[in-house]
Amino acid sequence: MGLRLNLVGTVVAATAALVLTLALIEDPIAQHRAGVELRANLSTALERLEAELRRGGDLDALADRVGAEEGCRLRILDASGRVIADAAYDRGSIGNDPPSAALLERAPRGEGRVADVPGEHGAEIVFFRLQGEPSRMVGMMRSGGRLLIADRSMASVQATRESMRQLVLVGGFVALLSGLILVLALGRTIAAPIRELEQTADALASGDLGARTRSQRSDELGTVGRSLDRMAEQLSARMEDLRAEEARLRAVLDGMVEAVLVTDASARIVVGNAALDRLVGHDFMGRSTMEVIRSPELHEAVRAARRGRSAEVFFEAIVADGARSFVAQVAALPERGGVVAVLHDVTSLQRAAQIRRDFVANASHELRTPLTAIRGFSETLRDGALGDPPTAARFIETILKHTLRLERIVEDLLTLSKAESPEGVLELEGVELEPLVEEVVMGLEPQAKEKQIRLEVRGLDAIPPLLASEPALEEVLRNLVDNGIKYSPAGGVVRVEAALEERSGVRRARISVRDEGPGIAAAHQERIFERFYRIDASRSRALGGTGLGLAIVRHLCAQMGAQVEVESQVHRGTIFHLRVGLAEEAEAERS
Numbered sequence: 001m002g003l004r005l006n007l008v009g010t011v012v013a014a015t016a017a018l019v020l021t022l023a024l025i026e027d028p029i030a031q032h033r034a035g036v037e038l039r040a041n042l043s044t045a046l047e048r049l050e051a052e053l054r055r056g057g058d059l060d061a062l063a064d065r066v067g068a069e070e071g072c073r074l075r076i077l078d079a080s081g082r083v084i085a086d087a088a089y090d091r092g093s094i095g096n097d098p099p100s101a102a103l104l105e106r107a108p109r110g111e112g113r114v115a116d117v118p119g120e121h122g123a124e125i126v127f128f129r130l131q132g133e134p135s136r137m138v139g140m141m142r143s144g145g146r147l148l149i150a151d152r153s154m155a156s157v158q159a160t161r162e163s164m165r166q167l168v169l170v171g172g173f174v175a176l177l178s179g180l181i182l183v184l185a186l187g188r189t190i191a192a193p194i195r196e197l198e199q200t201a202d203a204l205a206s207g208d209l210g211a212r213t214r215s216q217r218s219d220e221l222g223t224v225g226r227s228l229d230r231m232a233e234q235l236s237a238r239m240e241d242l243r244a245e246e247a248r249l250r251a252v253l254d255g256m257v258e259a260v261l262v263t264d265a266s267a268r269i270v271v272g273n274a275a276l277d278r279l280v281g282h283d284f285m286g287r288s289t290m291e292v293i294r295s296p297e298l299h300e301a302v303r304a305a306r307r308g309r310s311a312e313v314f315f316e317a318i319v320a321d322g323a324r325s326f327v328a329q330v331a332a333l334p335e336r337g338g339v340v341a342v343l344h345d346v347t348s349l350q351r352a353a354q355i356r357r358d359f360v361a362n363a364s365h366e367l368r369t370p371l372t373a374i375r376g377f378s379e380t381l382r383d384g385a386l387g388d389p390p391t392a393a394r395f396i397e398t399i400l401k402h403t404l405r406l407e408r409i410v411e412d413l414l415t416l417s418k419a420e421s422p423e424g425v426l427e428l429e430g431v432e433l434e435p436l437v438e439e440v441v442m443g444l445e446p447q448a449k450e451k452q453i454r455l456e457v458r459g460l461d462a463i464p465p466l467l468a469s470e471p472a473l474e475e476v477l478r479n480l481v482d483n484g485i486k487y488s489p490a491g492g493v494v495r496v497e498a499a500l501e502e503r504s505g506v507r508r509a510r511i512s513v514r515d516e517g518p519g520i521a522a523a524h525q526e527r528i529f530e531r532f533y534r535i536d537a538s539r540s541r542a543l544g545g546t547g548l549g550l551a552i553v554r555h556l557c558a559q560m561g562a563q564v565e566v567e568s569q570v571h572r573g574t575i576f577h578l579r580v581g582l583a584e585e586a587e588a589e590r591s
Helices: 002-055 059-070 101-109 155-205 220-254 274-280 296-306 347-382 389-420 435-450 472-486 535-544 549-560 584-590
Strands: 075-078 084-086 111-116 124-130 136-145 146-154 257-262 269-272 312-321 320-330 338-347 427-432 455-458 466-468 493-503 508-515 563-568 574-581
Touching: 002 059, 002 124, 002 136, 002 146, 002 155, 059 075, 059 084, 146 312, 155 220, 220 274, 257 274, 274 338, 296 312, 296 320, 296 338, 296 493, 320 347, 347 389, 427 472, 427 584, 435 455, 435 472, 435 493, 466 472, 466 574, 466 584, 472 493, 472 508, 472 574, 508 584, 549 563, 549 574, 574 584
Parallel strands: 455 493
Antiparallel strands: 075 084, 075 146, 111 124, 124 136, 136 146, 257 269, 257 338, 312 320, 320 338, 427 466, 493 508, 508 574, 563 574
């Protein structure tokens, strides 16, 4: 309705202005034109009367005849001002009143003069307008010592003016009514496409980028509609580009190992990736960094970045999966719009560094003990013990024992180095489990008999060929069985069992090595596969272990695609489960 009201208001104002203008100018124009016509009529009447007077005749008859023909009242006055002829033609308009004394008195003096017009024979005609009921136009002309007066009522002029005024008012009303009808019709014609444009614009603003006017009009509104459609097409294309770019950015962010968070100017998180979600384990959008990750160091780095200073900070925090160590790069976004922080989880690096430090310390300790013994006994022999054969023999036996221990440590280190080397790729093939286990058991039988340990084997005949490296699998089983013999008490049993199991539609062989040793506490079960890690160092050395066997087992299993797990309770023994793929399953996958 706004457009229609504006159009109606405009038309009403324009029409009213036009009518008012016509009303203001028509009256002066009509009055001027009527006055001109009256003066011309009176001039003609006076000139004809003068012409008739020259020919001679009855004055009253001449005045009557000329006045009747010219439609005015004519009077003739002599030089003394006495009326000598009077035509009462106009008596119907002015009654039977004689000429007013005011007319006869004012006319010679020229009072109320309107215009002077030269007559046909050079005589000047003077026109007057007399106000009264009704107003009159008077013309006077002197001729031959006589004064000729012609006058006529202006009632017809007033009637004409009233008629024109009424005509202007009626015409204005008709024009206003016609204009309103046309405006309403035009408004209806214009309103529909404008409403369509409005609805399309609202739909685009609300996110419906498929909205179109599809206007077929050939006027300006059609041009606007087609322009709006082109704008919508471009906007839709750009939004698609933005969505694709956002999807690519989201894929990049979610594919990153590092956790990424972006805050706004008020330090509230507005963007985060999948790594951050996994890290904090709860919804983080709209929350502050301090609420999500409680670290004073990170919070201070974010505050510094908000002031325009990039920072790199190391901190530790409790997150969804426990205590973790992080290195964070924090930088400000352009125009102080917030900060972006990239969090590198260095927990594994810290643990690896600690393992390396522990390895160096443990390796040094493991090597120092036999070397110290060898050096001590060698120096004793050098200083004279060689002269005592029994003592020398005992010292040499001790030196040999520690030398063998050093040899075992070096061999295990070399084996572990090969297992950890990325270049040491194992060739996997079908391996029969039963003969392999029998060979391992046979090689460790003397050691088991020495401790009165019974070795048992079960379920090996039902296992098809395994997909493994025979030397690596033999090394793994030898280490596991050797550990079982070392830690089982005298008279105990070390059992090797095998069975088939299926997980997620894939069959595998599960080889279990069970002992009756002291068991392993849960706190140590995660670390027993680390190099030189010992639960009881003195007991392990007394049993002749190097501390590298389980580390070798873990790395060889990883290279074969196998898994090794431990199941143990204190004082109830330990079971190592080894899960190895089947050769037939791998062959089926390849085919």
